[in-house]
Every structure is written in C-alpha cells, then in structure tokens.
C-alpha cells in the first residue's frame with residue numbers, strides 16, 4: 010500500500026479542529042444556517058438559494074452557438090462589446106449569482122483568510138506560469154496519511170464529507186431546468202438529492218467554489234458521463250473564459266472522498282491554454298463527431314485535450330468514458346475545464362505515487378506544492394515567501410515534468426482509453 | 429483575400445474569420461493581447477466566406493489617441509501564408525527549436541504597415557467604423573489594461589485612490605455619469621461627497637467617513653443630489669479593493685439609485701426633500717445583489733495579471749502582407 014503524509018487542505022470550516030473552528034464560527038451569524046449541516050435531516054426544512062440552468066444537454070449547439078458562436082469563436086468577455094447602452098442585466102446570470110453570493114460570504118467573514126490580500130504574479134518566461142504566495146492556507150491540523158494507489162475508494166461516512174458542512178457555506182443549489190431559461194431564487198426548498206455549489210473556505214482565487222453533485226447521494230470521488238456533464242454545464246453557464254473548473258481524483262491530490270469539482274476566476278491565461286495541440290498520432294488520430302481529441306504539445310505534463318463537437322453531452326460521454334477507464338485501471342488523473350466548457354484537459358499523473366516511493370527530489374517536495382489540477386495547468390500556489398520570490402519557469406517546468414507520465418506510459422494509457 | 433464584401437465586415441468582430449480548426453491557443457493569444465492592450469503576432473487558420481481555409485499571419489496592434497493612453501482602435505494586418513511557405517517556415521521553426529535558439533525575426537512588411545496605419549489613425553482621428561471599441565470615453569486614470577474589464581461592469585460605480593489626499597475619484601463608470609448627469613471631467617479627481625447636499629443625513633456620512641478611515645467595507649443609504657439638483661436615495665456600498673500585490677489599490681463605491689416606486693417603499697418628494705430629510709427607504713435585496721456582483725467583478729478585474737506578451741508569441745512573425753483592416 011502506498012501512502013503520502015500531508016496536512017489536508019481545509020475546504021469546509023467543519024473540517025477544522027475545534028478551537029480554530031469555534032473562533033471562526035463565532036463570527037457574524039447567518040440566520041442560524043451555520044448550525045444546519047447538509048444531510049437529509051438538515052436539508053428537510055432548509056431554504057437555500059437556487060440557481061437553475063437551462064438544460065442544454067443536447068440543445069447546446071442549436072441554442073447557444075447560434076447566438077454566441079461555438080468554440081471557434083471562443084465567447085470572449087473582452088472582445089464582445091458592452092458599450093453601456095445595454096440593460097443593467099449582467100452578461101451571465103451565473104457569473105452574477107456566483108460573484109454576488111461569494112462577495113456575501115466574503116463580507117460575512119466565512120473564509121479563513123482574505124485571498125485578495127495574497128500576492129500573485131506572472132513568472133517571466135515563455136509560458137507565463139502564475140505564482141501566488143498563500144501563507145493562510147496552511148492549518149494547524151495534524152498531517153494525515155493518504156492512500157495514493159487506490160483511485161476508487163468506497164464512500165466512508167465516518168470521514169469528513171460535504172454532508173457535514175454547514176449550510177452557511179452553500180452559495181446556491183445548482184439544478185437543471187428542462188423548460189425555461191436560467192434563473193435564480195433567493196430561498197427555495199431543497200428537492201431530492203440536489204447538487205450544491207459551496208464556498209471553498211481556503212480559496213486560491215476570488216470566487217473559489219466547490220460543485221458537489223447530488224450531495225446527499227454521497228457519491229465517492231469518481232467521474233462518469235453524468236457528473237462530467239454537470240461540471241461542463243456549470244462551466245457553460247459562466248460566460249467568462251477566466252472561470253475554470255478543475256477535478257482531482259484520489260491519488261492525484263484530492264483529499265476528500267466525496268465527489269466535488271472546484272472552480273475560480275483568474276483573470277490571466279493559464280499556461281496550458283496557450284500550449285499547442287496535435288492530433289494524437291496518425292494511427293490513433295480520431296476526429297469523432299462527439300468531440301475532437303488531441304494531445305498537448307510543448308508542455309511539461311503530457312495530457313489529452315477534448316474539444317466540443319456535437320454538444321456538451323456527447324463530449325461529457327467521451328470524457329466520462331476515458332475517466333472510467335483510468336479509474337478502473339487505477340490511474341490517478343486531473344481534469345481541467347476551460348473555454349466555458351468547450352475544451353477540457355485530462356492529465357493522467359504519477360507524482361503522488363513517486364512521492365510515496367521517495368522518488369521525487371527533495372527540493373521539489375520542499376516547496377510544498379501539491380500538483381493538483383490548477384497547479385498542473387500553471388497556477389503555482391506557494392506557502393513560503395522565499396519560494397515565491399525565487400520561483401522560475403525552469404523550476405516550475407521541472408516540478409511539473411515530475412507529474413507527467415513517461416511518453417511510453419502515456420501512449421499505453423491513451424491506448425487503454427481509446428482502444 | 430477573405431471573399432467578404434465591406435458591408436459584411438464593417439461593424440463586426442473579426443472572429444467571423446475563425447472556424448472549427450482555428451487553433452484555440454492562438455485565439456487565446458489574441459484575446460490576451462487585447463485585454464492587455466499590446467501588440468501581438470500569431471499565425472492561425474482562418475476561413476474565407478466560401479469556408480475554404482488559409483493560414484493567416486495576423487498582426488494586431490492597439491492605436492492610442494495621440495495625446496492619451498487610451499486605445500481608440502485596433503489595427504489588424506492579415507497576411508495569407510501559402511502552404512509551401514508554411515512548410516518551410518515550420519521546418520525552420522522546428523530546427524530553431526531543436527537548436528534551442530530563437531527564431532530570427534523576419535523583417536516582413538507587416539509591422540511597417542501597422543505602424544503606418546497607426547500613425548494615420550492617431551494623427552487624423554479617422555472616422556469611427558461603428559465598432560464598439562472605438563472612442564471610449566475618457567472616464568479613468570487607472571492603468572489602461574484594467575479599463576476593459578472595468579468597462580464591463582454595468583452598474584454605477586467609482587474607484588478612488590485611497591493613497592492620494594482625500595480619496596479622489598480615479599475611475600468612473602458610464603452608468604454613474606448617466607445616473608447623476610455629471611460628465612467625467614467634472615468627477616475625476618474629486619472626492620465623491622459632491623453628491624451630498626443639504627438634507628444628506630450626517631450619520632450616514634459619518635459611517636462612510638469611518639469606513640474610509642479604517643479601510644473597511646460599509647453599506648448605507650443616503651440622500652444624494654444629481655447635477656441638476658434632483659435629490660435621490662442612493663444605496664451606496666463602499667469597500668477597499670486589493671490588486672495582484674495584495675495591496676489596497678482602490679476604494680470602490682457602487683451606487684444604486686432607489687427608484688421612487690410604491691413597491692419598494694421609496695419616496696422622494698422633490699419639494700419636501702429640499703426642505704426636510706425624508707425617511708430612509710428599506711434595504712433592497714435585489715439592489716444589494718447587483719452591488720455585490722459588481723464588487724466581485726471589480727475585485728477579479730483589479731487582481732488581473734498582465735503577461736505583457738511572452739517571448740514565445742513573437743516567434744510567429746512572417747513576411748508577405750496581403751491586407752489591412754481596422755477594427
């Protein structure tokens with residue numbers, strides 16, 4: 010059995026040990042919501058904000074693309090015009106809702122630190138890796154052993170999971186609406202196993218949130234067609250190409266075995282978005298109607314790229330299938346969703362495994378960077394000021410290169426996923 | 429080159445040239461250059477009107493008004509690259525990469541051409557093509573690459589400089605000007621208290637003063653006056669906003685005029701308001717959420733990072749100009 014020992018990142022206040030938690034919880038109240046937890050009992054009478062989205066499962070191309078253009082014309086908040094003559098309707102109700110609700114939680118003091126007070130910069134070089142100094146993310150929590158050689162693990166109700174989070178950490182319920190346009194309700198009853206968007210109390214940028222599909226179904230960390238679709242739909246609801254969504258499997262730096270995706274705004278390109286792509290190889294080149302699959306080039310971590318074809322659902326099917334293969338073959342991986350859901354990166358990785366085997370050089374481990382989805386894509390979050398000041402492109406590259414499968418192994422994995 | 433007629437092109441965003449196989453990372457480069465208001469050269473696959481494809485070596489440059497930092501136009505120069513040229517260039521690039529040396533910048537006419545158009549534009553103030561990017565009003569003295577993101581915030585707001593004496597306004601949104609009737613040059617450089625008047629509640633004002641002093645957020649409602657003297661209830665939210673260095677770079681103030689409707693209990697009796705302080709209207713949830721969303725947008729924008737053009741992007745320079753377009 011392979012394990013690594015690390016201090017888990019605190020995503021919810023109820024993960025904190027009592028003194029720290031009590032200090033935080035004594036903060037301004039929120040109509041007692043903080044005392045309700047997100048299990049069946051707690052949610053029975055709760056009324057929580059509800060964001061419902063037009064279910065564009067298959068209608069994606071016909072509905073959205075006509076008006077905004079599909080990926081060829083990456084919807085772009087910067088290039089689109091907004092000359093102030095429009096109504097005061099925001100460009101996307103989703104972005105409006107997420108920002109407004111997040112700002113509310115910010116004001117209520119629910120986060121463990123003010124993420125906007127963290128320094129951040131672009132590292133000079135060809136790729137534009139982004140570094141952030143985040144000294145507040147660390148906790149006094151005890152380090153725990155994490156098993157890294159088992160990508161699928163059963164849900165364990167005795168461990169922390171999001172049904173134990175406080176209802177005051179909910180930004181909104183996220184539900185499909187097959188009939189109408191997107192909409193928002195301030196306080197709606199919770200029907201069935203609702204999907205929830207929660208704050209991440211240890212944010213790495215503004216708007217950092219967690220998407221927990223069908224929270225009370227207690228799904229383990231595992232991606233399939235339907236949950237991949239939900240994450241893509243959330244990305245598509247945002248009209249902002251600077252909002253991205255990431256996913257970490259167990260063994261690839263997820264610390265909570267309760268299905269969740271993460272997203273935040275970073276108004277800068279992620280280096281991976283700039284990297285060129287190429288068809289897999291002549292042999293494996295596949296251009297399906299469902300989506301176009303290629304591989305990254307000139308990037309330290311080998312990865313696959315999915316681009317939308319027919320619609321979101323078809324793309325989610327391809328991604329779900331690839332993830333299922335990785336999961337059943339016990340290969341840890343990370344996902345990164347960009348361009349409002351129209352492009353997705355998939356990275357099988359082996360850093361945690363190497364770390365457990367003592368194969369990662371000390372100097373890389375010393376930085377404390379856990380290469381999860383956002384780090385792999387070029388956003389390096391550092392805990393020590395010296396590391397932040399001295400970080401170079403060359404060092405970042407070296408660190409990320411350790412995350413990557415070898416060329417040989419990568420090709421094997423690709424063949425597994427797409428036989 | 430593209431097969432489109434002028435009517436089909438003018439007033440449109442140039443992305444109609446893009447198609448399914450256009451490289452997404454190249455689009456990203458262009459998007460970033462526009463956001464950061466700098467030059468960029470990329471080679472990407474474009475589509476003619478008849479949907480046939482061509483390799484376009486595209487050079488984009490911002491054009492600034494002659495005496496300001498404000499970008500009034502973008503010039504894009506398109507050059508078709510024939511596929512045999514392309515192969516040669518690609519193999520040269522490949523070679524260059526292998527040898528770990530940088531690609532020599534080709535002295536193509538593209539840059540010169542851009543410069544010529546730029547010069548013409550900034551000296552003559554060419555008539556607007558109707559594109560929304562042209563002639564943005566001068567409403568700000570913040571760094572120009574922040575402007576674009578700030579201009580997308582629909583709400584009425586101002587940014588002030590908390591370091592300068594008495595918190596002068598350094599950015600004002602169009603919605604603020606529309607709401608109050610002031611022009612940008614009447615607002616920039618002043619403290620926002622000019623909106624207050626005889627019946628503004630001193631307690632609310634003191635609340636704001638304290639928040640500014642303590643660098644804290646504060647929301648309150650107080651009576652303000654438009655330029656023509658009309659009083660209105662202003663639901664104001666102010667808060668410090670930090671930049672990428674983590675420092676408080678601005679104070680943001682988001683205003684929401686509370687309209688005189690029976691439904692929200694707001695009452696501003698024009699004559700009475702001039703004489704007696706009317707009672708404060710109740711808080712409004714919807715207004716509050718609009719303001720919070722605006723603050724969120726401002727925070728994200730102010731923390732934005734400019735890459736300033738990475739070294740890699742410049743290696744795409746190619747010769748043979750074919751046409752110029754002004755967007």
Ligand SMILES: Cc1cc2nc3c(=O)[nH]c(=O)nc-3n(C[C@H](O)[C@H](O)[C@H](O)COP(=O)(O)O)c2cc1C
Pocket residue numbers: 586587588595619620621623624633634636637638640650652662664666679680681682683
């Ligand atoms: C960014 C910002 C925006 C403000 N907007 C308004 C406003 O819209 N209306 C208003 O009456 N006061 C506004 N104020 C408050 C005044 O500028 C000033 O701080 C307040 O009157 C208290 O200070 P004083 O007692 O010195 O006037 C704003 C302040 C800041 C920093």
